[in-house]
Amino acid sequence: MAKPLAASNKVMKNYLSELMTDETPVQKKPENSVAESITENKQLEDLLQNVNANLDVKETEVMTRKSVNEPLSNKSIAVIDTIKSAVETSLVTQKSHGDVSVKSQKLYREGDFQALYFDVGGLILAVPLIELGGIHQVDKTTSLVGKPKWFKGVMLYRDEKINVVDTALWVMPEKCDEKLKASLNYQYIIMLNKSGWGLSAENLIDTVILKQEEVKWIDSPSKRPWLAGLVKDKMCALLDVDSLIQLLNDGSGINEVDS
Known part of the structure; x- marks a missing residue:
């Protein structure tokens, strides 16, 4: 061991x-x-x-966990309610400010901003709520031929087709051995902005308000465009959603980005 x-x-x-x-x-x-x-x-x-x-x-x-989804906990319901309200507010804000795809012009770089913490395989990730498109519970996916290993498949939600990402395989492929894969218990899909992409998540940890100084920002061009910065107290990766969407659209995994 x-x-x-x-x-x-x-x-x-x-x-x-x-x-x-x-x-x-x-x-x-x-x-x-x-x-x-x-x-x-x-x-x-x-x-x-x-x-x-x-x-x-x-x-x-993992030895005792059921393969089916368990009922949402009170905390998860509270987190989702908070997110729904924040997402609705952010959509109005985005419309009033126009396109904010350039890193230096992102709305969350001005003053305090809200972020969602979620975890995947023991690693905590964060996403700005203003770039969050919503949250769904995991449902069955349909695999597609010729897609990367990190592409779990397409999930239907009402009339919407969601491209589901195996987040652990995308973020840390070298760590995804059989033991870790067997332990993963994806319960939620974190939607990336207005795209059709969703990240698989195990748990919704919390929504927090972050100050600019609480994040170590990556402002200069980086070989990791998907990384907006690191939240200092949690030392978790804060995702740059727009850059991540572009990488997913291009079919790029983290190894292709970091090489």
Whole structure:
């Protein structure tokens, strides 16, 4: 048991460390940049410990969990109600501001903004509510030939066809061994803005109000355009929804992006 866990630790550590490391020309870094790097590494170590703890719990639960969806908890219902209200407000705001596809012009970069935390395979992700198109409960999907492994299939919701993404396979494909795949219990589909794409999620953790200084923003061009920044206290990835949609439309997985 120790060896597989150690290997998992190494893979996740490398992945998380690379999130904030771009391939740039070698330059002498100022002392404050070195200090920031040390702080980031410490935060990544803390996140790694949390991920491993979550995976240990999931390994125990998977033996008794039913394959069918369980009734929504009161907390999940409250989160969804909050999201519905926020999404309706954001749609009105977007119409009044026009297109906000450019990173520097995103509405959530002005003042406080709301975000949804959700988790996948022990990893916490965040999405700005203003770029959230809605949330659905998982239903059966229809597979399509010739699609990437991370494409779970098409799910029908009323008259809408949703392209469902296996989020764990897209975000951390190198970590998705058989053990992790067997432990995944996707319950929700997180819709990305007005697109037909939805991310599979295991749990809706909470909706929060974030201040600009609580996020380590990635403003310069990056080899990870899907990453808007890292929420400092949670050290979770804040998704750049518009960039992620473009990558999904192009059929690009994270390996193609990061290579």
